[in-house]
Amino acid sequence: MSSNQLGDRVFCSINGRYGTLASLTSAPETRVFPLGENLSFEDGASIGIPYFTACRALILKAKAKKGERLLVHGASGGVGLAAVQMGRELGLHVVGTAGTDEGISLVKATGAHEVFNHRDPKYLKNLGTEKFDIILEMLANVNLDKDLTLMNPRGRTIVVGSRGPTQINPRNLMMSESSVTGVALGTSTEEEWAELAAHVVAGTESGWVKPPVHKVYSLEEASQAHHDIIHSKGAQGNLVVRVTE
Amino acid sequence: MSSNQLGDRVFCSINGRYGTLASLTSAPETRVFPLGENLSFEDGASIGIPYFTACRALILKAKAKKGERLLVHGASGGVGLAAVQMGRELGLHVVGTAGTDEGISLVKATGAHEVFNHRDPKYLKNLGTEKFDIILEMLANVNLDKDLTLMNPRGRTIVVGSRGPTQINPRNLMMSESSVTGVALGTSTEEEWAELAAHVVAGTESGWVKPPVHKVYSLEEASQAHHDIIHSKGAQGNLVVRVTE
Secondary structure, X not given: OOOOOOOOOEEEOOOOOOOOOOOOOOOOHHHEEEOOOOOOHHHHHOOHHHHHHHHHHHHHHOOOOOOOEEXXXXXXXXXXXXXXXXXXXXXXXXXXXXOOHHHHHHHHHHOOOEEEEOOOOOHHHHOOOOOEEEEEEOOXXXXXXXXXXXXXXXXXEEEOOOOOOEEEOOHHHHOOOOEEEEOOHHHOOHHHHHHHHHHHHHHXXXXXXXXXXXXXXXXXXXXXXXXXXXXXXXXXXXXXXXXXX | OOOOOOOOOEEEOOOOXXXXXXXXXXXXXXXXXXXXXXXXHHHHHOOHHHHHHHHHHHHHHOOOOXXXXXXXXXXXXXXXXXXXXXXXXXXXXXXXXXXXXXXXXXXXXXOOOEXXXXXXXXXXXXXXXXXXXXXXXXXXXXXXXXXXXXXXXXXXXXXXXXXXXXXXXXXXXXXXXXEXXXXXXXXXXXXXXXXXXXXXXXXXXXXXXXXXXXXXXEHHHHHHHHHHHXXXXXXXXEEEEEOOO
């Protein structure tokens, strides 16, 4: 490391090639960033993937423009909440969805202008008649067909997560000339990593990057953490495993 | 009209608000273009929608770059053949598919580097292992799920036609960060019409715009023409109705 000194508090954004449950790790200098005094190491563990992914989706893929309407479809998880904070910072009108009362409260507290329960059978009606320029989709296999009907002309749905196949009607992309695009943080070029880092590190300094940590586990509880994230009945921010005291 | 004079041979690109079976029509000046002496009126009738749509799809939506690999999925119809000619003009490697021997011959004769029969159960294998940067999809309800597996990183599938819902696996968009975008010529702005016209009219002058006319019907045969296009067992270019002798 050159810009960082031995003993500096840092966070990093690296693909988990060897997993992240380690007390020591190595990372290229370009993926290591200063962790401000106002952020804990648990916060730091919640920045690398969620904020960089939200940034890649909103800025590099959707090319978000101030004043546009953003729907974060599944907003109470790590990437979703980061997207809500970043959407506000970019001057978007941010609408979120979550599946539990706790999730809805958290998405509201995180700054969404409006939040709806996507488990309410009437939630599409509740979303109103005004459509969206950008949709960040966390569970495409459940929501994608609906997303295609929720986009403004030239709307962009960015697929952040999907757990299987789904049925859609491609005709709904045609008259609106809207699009569906996948996002994968790991495909970033070095230039893109630098651009993402510039946005996120600036956010840690100005203060809008506030990672929502839901629960901290000890290393012994790591398998429970994995169980909880897969079987979650509704996300409420990041789950963090603390490796050393 | 100002740039065109009374009696000039012209073609036009207009949305068929009142249909196109008429001996007289009106069109805004910005949608009327000179028809070179080397082109017949039947040719002219086959330029407005197919070439402008192919141009909108390839240049404005897919942002085609020289040397990219293009798959025209369903290449033997009016838009498909226009896309093959335009793809060659843009310096793309053009692969087409068609469903009949006649269609395949026509797509080859029109300039595609390679042509495959999409009714051959092994055609995906025949396409080889090299993927595509751009796919122009004429029948998304049949092919879209396959298209998602045929794209290079940051590949773009442009949906030109679809006749119903279909199942896809959104995960295939994620690692490649590829996209699916709809196209609708009628949504073009005036600036875009001008840009499309510049490309297509230049093509009528330099000669690469050669509309493939499959059959010419009399006005009395118009209903047969509609029947034939809907029940076609495999397109072979444009069907034209001649309104006046």
